[in-house]
Each structure stands twice: as structure tokens, then as C-alpha cells.
Amino acid sequence: MSKIITTLAIILVFATSAHTSDFQNALNAIELRKSAMQGIWSRVKRLAPYVEFNENIEYGPEIAKQDAKEISQLLKRTKELWPSYSNLSHKNLSNANPAVWVLPEYFSKLYDNAENSALMLERSLENDNLEESDIAMCNLGNACGTCHSAFRRLLTSQLANEASAWAGKYTKNCN
Numbered sequence: 001m002s003k004i005i006t007t008l009a010i011i012l013v014f015a016t017s018a019h020t021s022d023f024q025n026a027l028n029a030i031e032l033r034k035s036a037m038q039g040i041w042s043r044v045k046r047l048a049p050y051v052e053f054n055e056n057i058e059y060g061p062e063i064a065k066q067d068a069k070e071i072s073q074l075l076k077r078t079k080e081l082w083p084s085y086s087n088l089s090h091k092n093l094s095n096a097n098p099a100v101w102v103l104p105e106y107f108s109k110l111y112d113n114a115e116n117s118a119l120m121l122e123r124s125l126e127n128d129n130l131e132e133s134d135i136a137m138c139n140l141g142n143a144c145g146t147c148h149s150a151f152r153r154l155l156t157s158q159l160a161n162e163a164s165a166w167a168g169k170y171t172k173n174c175n
């Protein structure tokens with residue numbers, strides 16, 4: 001009898017620790033992807049006026065190139081941070097809409113769009129091609145905005161505080 005109890009106790013300990021670590025992994029993934037997204041946004045925010053007006057004295061072409069590169073890298077890294085167990089918006093632990101896991105192909109396609117736009121931006125800045133930078137910035141904004149409107153769910157209480165800025169139009173020239 002005591003053997004059975006011991007065995008059950010061991011199973012229980014393993015089962016709960018497995019559960020805890022899944023939960024902990026989910027929290028880590030959510031935390032990482034959110035801070036990466038914030039990092040992307042802080043770069044886009046200073047890069048957009050540079051692309052639009054090309055005349056910021058302190059923010060020169062070298063920082064612009066570096067920012068574009070880091071946006072690409074952050075997008076690439078965050079692509080893997082959507083394990084199905086991190087589908088926790090029902091517990092208010094994430095703003096990722098459950099649709100992320102229902103429509104993974106569409107989600108991934110929008111990720112590709114953002115990555116491709118970021119690469120185009122990087123390249124155009126390297127080549128000092130202002131016209132192409134303009135287009136790339138619009139495409140990038142469009143990619144962020146499209147994905148957020150489909151896959152990022154906001155609580156009503158969050159809407160008021162939300163920077164409309166992530167919605168997608170980062171320079172005036174975009175259609």
C-alpha cells in the first residue's frame with residue numbers, strides 16, 4: 001500500500017512540475033516576445049522620421065542602418081516565440097489572439113512580409129536609396145499593422161493607453 005502511495009506521490013510531483021515548467025516556459029516566451037516587439041517599436045519610432053525627412057542631425061545614417069538591421073534580427077528571433085502553450089490571452093497574460101494558433105500559416109506569412117520589408121529597408125539604407133527606403137518603411141508599417149489587427153487582441157481598458165502608432169502608418173507618404 002505504502003508503495004502505491006509513494007509511486008502516486010512521485011507521479012504527482014512529476015506531473016505538476018512538468019505543468020509548472022510548461023507554464024513557466026509560456027510566461028518566458030510571452031515576456032521575451034513582448035520585449036522584442038517593444039524593441040522593434042523603439043527602433044521604428046526613431047527610424048521613421050529619418051526615412052521621411054532624412055535630416056536628423058543626431059540620428060545619422062549609421063544608426064539608421066544599425067536600427068534597420070536590429071529590426072530584422074528581432075523579427076527573426078521572435079518568430080519562434082509562439083509555442084501553442086503560450087496561448088494565454090484568456091488569462092490576460094498575453095495579448096496574442098488565439099487565432100495565432102488557428103491560422104499559423106497566415107500568421108507566418110505576415111511575419112514573412114514584415115521580415116522582407118525590414119530586409120528591404122536595410123538594403124535601401126545601405127545603398128542610400130531614399131525612394132526605396134520610403135517604400136520599405138510603408139511596407140513594414142503595413143506588415144506590423146495588418147498582423148496586429150488580425151492577431152493582437154486588446155482589452156477595452158488597454159485601448160485608451162495604446163499608442164495608435166503601432167497601427168501601421170509610420171510616414172506620411174504611404175497609401
Ligand code: HEC
Binds near residue numbers: 034144
Ligand atoms: C506576424 C504578426 C506580427 C508582426 C509582423 C508584428 N507584430 Fe507586434 N505583436 C504581435 C502580437 C501577436 C503581439 C501580442 C504579443 C503578446 O501579447 O503575447 C504583438 C505585440 C506588439 C507590441 C506590444 C508589446 C507589449 O509590451 O505588450 C508592440 C509594441 C509591437 N507588437 C510592435 C510591433 C511593430 C512595430 C511591428 C512591425 C515592425 C510588429 N510589432 C510586427 C504580432 C505581430
